Structure formats: structure tokens, C-alpha cells
Amino acid sequence: MEIKKLSKVIVSPNVTISTVIEAINKNGVMGVFVCDEDRELLGIIMDSDIRRATLRNLDLNASVKTIMKTSPFTIPHNVSSEKKKQLIIKSNHVLAPVIDENRKVVDYVFLPDILNNIYEYQNGENSNGDTAILPPQKILVIGGAGYIGSVLNDKLLRMGYKVRVLDLLLYGKDTLKAFEDEPNFEFIRGDCRDEETINRVLDGVDAVVHLGEIVGDSACRVNEAFTVEINYVATHKIVESCIKRYIKRFIFASSCSVYGHSEEEVNEQSVLNPVSLYARCKIQSEEAILGFNSTYFCPTILRLATVHGRSYRQRFDLVANLLTIKASAEKKIQIFGGGQWRPFVSVNDVGSSIIAVLHSDCHKVKNQIFNLGDSRENYQLFQIGKIIKDLIPDVEVEVLKEKEDKRNYRVSFEKIKKQLGFTAEYKIFDTVKDLTKAYNVEKLFHDYQDAKYHNSLSLKE
Numbered sequence: 001m002e003i004k005k006l007s008k009v010i011v012s013p014n015v016t017i018s019t020v021i022e023a024i025n026k027n028g029v030m031g032v033f034v035c036d037e038d039r040e041l042l043g044i045i046m047d048s049d050i051r052r053a054t055l056r057n058l059d060l061n062a063s064v065k066t067i068m069k070t071s072p073f074t075i076p077h078n079v080s081s082e083k084k085k086q087l088i089i090k091s092n093h094v095l096a097p098v099i100d101e102n103r104k105v106v107d108y109v110f111l112p113d114i115l116n117n118i119y120e121y122q123n124g125e126n127s128n129g130d131t132a133i134l135p136p137q138k139i140l141v142i143g144g145a146g147y148i149g150s151v152l153n154d155k156l157l158r159m160g161y162k163v164r165v166l167d168l169l170l171y172g173k174d175t176l177k178a179f180e181d182e183p184n185f186e187f188i189r190g191d192c193r194d195e196e197t198i199n200r201v202l203d204g205v206d207a208v209v210h211l212g213e214i215v216g217d218s219a220c221r222v223n224e225a226f227t228v229e230i231n232y233v234a235t236h237k238i239v240e241s242c243i244k245r246y247i248k249r250f251i252f253a254s255s256c257s258v259y260g261h262s263e264e265e266v267n268e269q270s271v272l273n274p275v276s277l278y279a280r281c282k283i284q285s286e287e288a289i290l291g292f293n294s295t296y297f298c299p300t301i302l303r304l305a306t307v308h309g310r311s312y313r314q315r316f317d318l319v320a321n322l323l324t325i326k327a328s329a330e331k332k333i334q335i336f337g338g339g340q341w342r343p344f345v346s347v348n349d350v351g352s353s354i355i356a357v358l359h360s361d362c363h364k365v366k367n368q369i370f371n372l373g374d375s376r377e378n379y380q381l382f383q384i385g386k387i388i389k390d391l392i393p394d395v396e397v398e399v400l401k402e403k404e405d406k407r408n409y410r411v412s413f414e415k416i417k418k419q420l421g422f423t424a425e426y427k428i429f430d431t432v433k434d435l436t437k438a439y440n441v442e443k444l445f446h447d448y449q450d451a452k453y454h455n456s457l458s459l460k461e
């Protein structure tokens with residue numbers, strides 16, 4: 001190995017974490033080895049270690065020694081290159097130093113490079129195979145017992161896909177009753193943080209839709225360490241496992257909350273301005289997913305607007321759903337601030353857009369970020385109050401200006417419209433009408449305050 005190339009992956013133990021971040025951003029192998037002046041190995045730092053620590057408010061001026069792993073997985077220099085490949089593929093690691101008898105780093109092995117080579121060798125010119133994922137292919141929906149996942153399952157099954165759900169059932173299992181008799185439906189209860197579980201559920205699937213997280217700012221605050229392990233660390237590991245198994249298609253549900261607070265209309269290129277741990281985890285996960293940059297891996301990031309509408313797993317901790325059900329039940333709603341902009345999208349349209357991504361050829365969606373919503377469905381919150389008042393005239397709408405919510409973003413959805421032809425079929429108006437009918441006519445959701453409809457309340461229980 002040329003010393004020049006090796007120098008890009010080696011740092012001294014005397015540097016700070018910010019120097020390591022710069023080195024990792026430039027070297028393309030997602031990590032660095034910490035070595036003394038004789039290149040003797042002292043430890044390793046991967047970008048995943050830094051992202052995890054950043055989410056826990058890491059001090060970037062601290063020494064690398066505070067976060068390096070001191071007993072890294074290593075590969076001996078005196079084995080064949082075939083053996084080196086096998087060793088890293090069998091390990092749980094992406095990057096490994098090759099060391100001599102004196103623990104001096106003489107080379108390294110980077111898993112994505114090896115997998116790309118094997119894939120290209122096996123598939124020849126088709127290594128960029130551009131095919132859509134169509135029924136009856138098998139889709140793994142992680143978090144498929146949730147609000148969006150359960151609606152997505154229904155749509156996928158109706159189209160003839162095979163569906164496997166992995167879910168921890170944090171909010172109960174009732175949502176999956178609807179699919180019990182479906183021959184193409186399979187449920188595995190498990191935790192996506194567990195690598196063995198992930199390897200088991202990935203077996204035989206053609207695409208992965210990852211929705212299994214702690215969702216919402218307040219739910220993420222209930223236990224921040226737990227949130228980081230699920231919302232960032234697990235996502236990173238799931239992607240690694242997909243890459244190892246040549247699972248090409250991966251769709252990640254991010255959120256428009258990454259824009260946080262902005263006075264201007266934002267698009268996919270805008271500067272991100274997160275105001276919560278939830279949003280910061282989304283950003284770190286997006287960067288980690290796109291950072292793999294593998295020849296065959298085809299990930300797509302969807303930044304969802306705030307979702308509304310009816311689902312098998314109903315949520316009333318989402319602003320449009322909550323205000324509508326409160327208006328129906330209590331005839332009085334309070335809106336905090338009112339002037340802040342927020343984009344909205346129906347849960348049905350989220351399901352349809354995920355299927356639109358599966359139906360797209362890879363070159364259209366690979367490594368792409370799409371805001372998911374419809375530019376016509378950006379509202380200031382007081383306007384939501386107005387729509388509700390128009391449909392439920394006897395409701396009193398109180399706007400509490402002094403209690404403004406920090407989140408304020410108006411989002412452009414032109415990219416998904418132009419590139420995937422997506423526009424919303426259902427509007428906020430449709431959800432307000434439908435949930436009002438559910439409450440008044442179908443006599444549903446009279447227990448809307450129950451913890452099962454509210455993520456943070458459930459997690460506190």
C-alpha cells in the first residue's frame with residue numbers, strides 16, 4: 001500500500017475530533033486509524049461513532065482518545081487477499097486495518113469496495129441493473145405496525161407484493177389484525193437495533209422501507225439515549241446489513257422537520273436548521289445512508305411533510321389529526337402561535353409515494369432526497385383552524401400568539417412532482433371531513449386521549 005494513500009486513513013492520537021471529522025470527510029472510507037509516529041495501531045474511529053457522539057452533544061475540540069475504540073478488529077498482513085476479503089465480510093465491520101507482527105498498520109480493507117468488486121464481477125455489465133421493484137417481489141417494512149407502515153402494508157398487499165413487517169410493537173399489536181389472514185403477509189416481532197434480527201428479516205427481501213423509529217420531538221425526548229440508538233445507530237447498521245446482502249433498494253422516511261426554522265421557502269438543497277433531537281437524528285441518518293456511495297446500493301430519502309389522516313394505527317399527536325378530533329369532541333381548539341408555516345401530506349399519499357419510488361428505475365431515485373408532499377399543502381397553522389371551523393362551524397378557535405412553536409418551514413415539493421410525477425390526492429380538508437365523520441357518525445375515537453394514540457404518552461407509561 002502506498003504510504004500516501006495510507007496517510008489519509010491515519011491520524012495521530014494528539015489531534016482533536018474535528019480534525020478526524022475532516023479526515024473522514026475526505027478519505028472516503030468512513031473511518032480513521034489512530035496510530036503513533038511508527039504507525040503502530042492505537043485505536044479506530046468510525047464516522048458512526050462520531051455521529052452517535054454528536055447527537056449526544058460531543059465536544060469537537062476534545063481529544064480523539066475520548067472516543068476511539070482501543071481494541072479494533074484487525075486483519076493480519078500475512079494472509080491471502082481472498083482470506084482478507086472473507087474476514088471482513090464475516091465480521092461486523094466496514095473498515096479494518098491490516099497489521100504486521102508489530103501492530104503496525106500496513107494496509108486496510110474497506111468492505112464496500114470489496115462488495116462492489118464482487119458484484120461487478122458476478123453481474124458484469126448489469127451491475128447497475130436499473131430495474132423497478134414490482135409485485136410479487138418482497139418488501140420488508142421496518143416499523144410496519146405504525147401509523148404510516150400499516151397503511152403502506154395494505155397498499156402493497158393490494159398490489160400483489162409480498163410484505164414482511166418487523167416491528168417492536170411499541171404501541172400495541174391491534175393494528176396488524178387487519179392483515180392476519182393475508183397469505184402474502186408475514187410479521188416478525190423484534191427490535192431493529194438487534195443485528196441478528198436484522199440479518200434474519202433481510203433474508204429473501206427485494207427492498208426495505210425503514211419506518212421503525214421513535215417518532216416526534218416529544219417522544220424522542222422521553223429517553224434520549226434510547227432515541228439515538230434506534231433513530232441513528234440502528235439505521236446505520238441496517239444499511240450496512242443491506243449492503244452486505246446486496247439488497248439494492250432502501251427507502252428511508254426522513255422528515256421536513258430537518259428544515260426546522262426558515263423564513264424562506266426551502267427545497268432539498270436548502271441549509272438544514274434542526275431544532276430537535278428527532279430532526280438531528282434524521283440528518284445524521286440521511287448523511288450516513290448516502291455516505292455509503294456503493295455501486296449497486298440504491299437508497300432513497302423521503303423527507304415527509306407532517307402526516308394526517310386515518311390509519312390502522314391511529315395517531316392523535318399529529319397536529320391536523322389532533323385539532324380535528326378535539327374540535328369534534330370538545331368544540332374548542334387552541335392553536336399555538338398560528339403564523340408558523342408547515343407542510344402537510346396524507347398518510348395515504350405517503351403510502352402511494354413510497355410505492356412510486358419502488359416503481360421507479362434506480363437511476364431516477366438512487367441517492368436522491370425528495371421532499372414528500374405537495375406545494376399546495378403548505379399552511380400557516382391558523383389556516384388549519386379556519387379549515388376546521390368551516391367544516392365544524394360550532395367550534396371555537398383560540399389562537400395563543402405568545403406560545404409560538406419554534407418550527408416554521410414552507411417547503412417546495414417541485415422535485416418529487418417533476419421527477420416522480422407525485423402530487424397529493426388527499427388534502428387536509430379531506431382528513432378534517434373524514435375524522436369528523438369517524439367521530440360523529442362512526443362513533444370512533446371517543447377515547448382519543450388514550451396513550452395508545454400518542455407516542456410520547458405511550459413511551460412514558
Ligand SMILES: NC(=O)c1ccc[n+]([C@@H]2O[C@H](COP(=O)([O-])OP(=O)(O)OC[C@H]3O[C@@H](n4cnc5c(N)ncnc54)[C@H](O)[C@@H]3O)[C@@H](O)[C@H]2O)c1
Nearest residue numbers: 143145146147148167168169170191192212253255304307
Ligand atoms: N407521521 C408523521 O407525521 C411523519 C412525518 C415525517 C416523518 N415520519 C417518519 O415516518 C416513519 C414512520 O412514522 P409513523 O408516523 O408511522 O410513526 P409510528 O410511531 O406510528 O411508527 C413507528 C413504528 O416503529 C416501531 N418501532 C420503533 N422502534 C422500533 C425498533 N427499535 N424496532 C422495531 N420497530 C420499532 C414502533 O413500534 C411503531 O410501530 C418514521 O421514521 C417517522 O420519523 C413521520
